[in-house]
Amino acid sequence: xxxxxxxxxxxxxxxxxxxxxxxxxxxxxxxxxxxxxxxxxxxxxxxxxxxxxxxxxxxxxxxxxxxxxxxxxxxxxxxxxxxxxxxxxxxxxxxxxxxxxxxxxxxxxxxxxxxxxxxxxxxxxxxxxxxxx
Amino acid sequence: xxxxxxxxxxxxxxxxxxxxxxxxxxxxxxxxxxxxxxxxxxxxxxxxxxxxxxxxxxxxxxxxxxxxxxxxxxxxxxxxxxxxxxxxxxxxxxxxxxxxxxxxxxxxxxxxxxxxxxxxxxxxxxxxxxxxxxxxxxxxxxxxxxxxxxxxxxxxxxxxxxxxxxxxxxxxxxxxxxxxxxxxxxxxxxxxxxxxxxxxxxxxxxxxxxxxxxxxxxxxxxxxxxxxxxxxxxxxxxxxxxxxxxxxxxxxxxxxxxxxxxxxxxxxxxxxxxxxxxxxxxxxxxxxxxxxxxxxxxxxxxxxxxxxxxxxxxxxxxxxxx
Numbered sequence: 001x002x003x004x005x006x007x008x009x010x011x012x013x014x015x016x017x018x019x020x021x022x023x024x025x026x027x028x029x030x031x032x033x034x035x036x037x038x039x040x041x042x043x044x045x046x047x048x049x050x051x052x053x054x055x056x057x058x059x060x061x062x063x064x065x066x067x068x069x070x071x072x073x074x075x076x077x078x079x080x081x082x083x084x085x086x087x088x089x090x091x092x093x094x095x096x097x098x099x100x101x102x103x104x105x106x107x108x109x110x111x112x113x114x115x116x117x118x119x120x121x122x123x124x125x126x127x128x129x130x131x132x133x
Numbered sequence: 134x135x136x137x138x139x140x141x142x143x144x145x146x147x148x149x150x151x152x153x154x155x156x157x158x159x160x161x162x163x164x165x166x167x168x169x170x171x172x173x174x175x176x177x178x179x180x181x182x183x184x185x186x187x188x189x190x191x192x193x194x195x196x197x198x199x200x201x202x203x204x205x206x207x208x209x210x211x212x213x214x215x216x217x218x219x220x221x222x223x224x225x226x227x228x229x230x231x232x233x234x235x236x237x238x239x240x241x242x243x244x245x246x247x248x249x250x251x252x253x254x255x256x257x258x259x260x261x262x263x264x265x266x267x268x269x270x271x272x273x274x275x276x277x278x279x280x281x282x283x284x285x286x287x288x289x290x291x292x293x294x295x296x297x298x299x300x301x302x303x304x305x306x307x308x309x310x311x312x313x314x315x316x317x318x319x320x321x322x323x324x325x326x327x328x329x330x331x332x333x334x335x336x337x338x339x340x341x342x343x344x345x346x347x348x349x350x351x352x353x354x355x356x357x358x359x360x361x362x363x364x365x366x367x368x369x370x371x372x373x374x375x376x377x378x379x380x381x382x383x384x385x386x387x388x389x390x391x392x393x394x395x396x397x398x399x400x401x402x403x404x405x406x407x408x409x410x411x412x413x414x415x416x417x418x419x420x421x422x423x424x425x426x427x428x429x430x431x432x433x434x435x436x437x438x439x440x441x442x443x444x445x446x447x448x449x450x451x452x453x454x455x
Binding site for chain 2: 012014015018019021022025056085106107108109110111112
């Protein structure tokens with residue numbers, strides 16, 4: 001049983017640090033990247049099962065990072081959820097967090113919401129961050 | 134003989150002069166009368182033009198006020214969007230930290246869980262205020278579609294079912310059958326309805342009756358927001374859908390009536406309302422081209438919220454009314 005690997009891409013170190021602590025305690029393996037410009041290369045190296053991606057970042061924003069990851073044959077199947085302060089909970093409530101073709105989770109979210117979001121994206125019910133790969 | 138002729142001749146001349154004089158006087162009188170008539174006409178025209186100018190002036194003033202209001206809202210919108218991003222990120226960090234501490238702190242002090250819960254609720258409340266501010270200022274984007282108002286009402290009632298049951302409130306649905314559809318952004322309209330329902334529920338802490346009523350109505354006479362001027366929301370004789378939400382609660386206090394839709398005005402206890410709910414409702418309904426009002430019921434015993442929306446004509450009969 002390998003742990004589920006989650007990559008957190010967000011330019012707020014305090015945010016990624018707190019989320020990493022919470023997710024690791026729930027059994028996930030977490031890698032943090034605070035720079036959009038190097039996020040793609042980190043993803044290629046870490047090979048995550050799931051990616052949380054901030055939308056508004058300096059230099060290279062979330063949209064650009066998502067585009068690079070999706071055009072990478074080794075990463076294109078990895079689910080990406082945009083975890084952002086730029087949308088409201090009301091907006092994300094519509095059609096199970098999907099706006100357009102993208103999935104969003106509005107900040108601030110509780111750890112339970114974050115874990116539910118990962119489980120839903122990976123089609124998994126157990127609340128432990130591990131699975132048979 | 135010659136003298137007699139002359140006398141007679143002069144007499145004819147005198148008659149002639151007299152007749153000409155009378156004719157002239159008559160013509161002069163007629164001319165003066167015509168002038169007087171024209172003067173009355175001119176006065177009537179001046180009065181009419183003055184009234185039109187006055188009305189145009191009022192419309193211009195109203196349009197100017199609307200422009201100022203729109204500019205203010207735009208500024209608030211820009212500010213709110215910036216504030217939302219800058220504040221939501223720290224809130225997210227605090228929320229994750231609280232969640233982490235809740236599972237980590239093993240203290241014998243019973244106040245620790247209380248303190249963490251209070252902190253968590255404070256974050257949720259701050260987030261609610263920011264969300265409401267965003268809704269208030271950035272609600273300009275509607276995604277309207279043709280909807281059955283009765284259906285949307287029923288869905289909105291489902292969302293507050295828990296609060297209704299908890300407060301021991303009886304719901305009475307008086308939905309008119311065959312109601313014409315309306316162009317609605319269902320999410321935003323649902324948000325308005327939920328807000329009005331919650332206000333009604335909060336006004337009945339000891340239980341009561343929530344009546345939700347719909348009907349189609351043809352606006353017959355000129356009234357507030359109804360008329361022929363450009364600034365009037367509805368034209369006389371258009372078909373509208375009226376939604377009424379009535380409670381049997383405490384009613385609206387006298388001083389509060391005029392300020393109900395003002396941003397940050399609330400009669401709820403601290404922490405229960407952001408004071409933006411009704412301001413958001415008004416903004417959303419106005420975007421739909423409708424009106425919303427709240428008043429105490431005739432004879433007291435609760436309040437009634439009334440939403441008036443334009444209806445859509447049945448297929449094949451053209452576009453929206455009004």
